[in-house]
């Protein structure tokens with residue numbers, strides 16, 4: 001197992017299938033925000049949220065493939081707090097570990113916020129507050145108290161959603177600082193990162209109400225160590241990550 005650095009420059013789109021929940025809650029309670037509004041009023045997906053969701057998907061995948069990974073999300077039980085950098089698990093090598101800052105050069109991948117774009121992938125900008133409001137709608141639903149079929153004011157459930165089928169533009173750039181080689185030509189961390197992105201199928205809240213379903217559109221090619229590399233070739237190497245014993 002050798003360790004080296006790999007430079008990545010990846011741009012991709014997140015395409016919603018239907019509406020996305022911006023926030024919801026009961027009239028008298030706090031509205032819980034699940035998707036952020038930018039300074040311009042437009043919805044966007046914060047980089048930290050996006051990275052967290054992709055990391056979750058990659059964790060499940062790595063576990064299913066028989067990898068031993070640390071116990072998130074408690075930072076005290078994760079690699080950054082429990083072992084030297086050279087012994088980080090596959091997930092922490094691909095996504096970083098809490099307590100290990102980007103400044104130290106250990107986690108060199110920079111995830112950007114996913115910004116609203118048009119169907120051609122061009123960023124939407126220069127809108128005023130009123131124009132930005134056109135991307136949202138609010139809905140108040142009444143929830144009945146089942147035993148007595150009474151309607152109580154506190155059961156007025158308000159949700160704020162985005163318009164349907166929005167598209168966001170995102171990027172991941174920088175360095176994977178701890179890469180390990182496998183049987184194929186690409187490092188394990190890169191293959192896991194790309195597979196995690198492909199598995200992302202939900203953002204924001206309201207999943208039980210059919211909100212937030214999405215797909216990630218990766219480009220046909222991207223920049224890897226300043227070379228032009230085929231995305232499908234990276235993802236196809238997921239077979240080399242399989243550590244399950246044949247029985």
Ligand SMILES: [Zn+2]
Nearest residue numbers: 070079089092
């Ligand atoms: Zn770890």
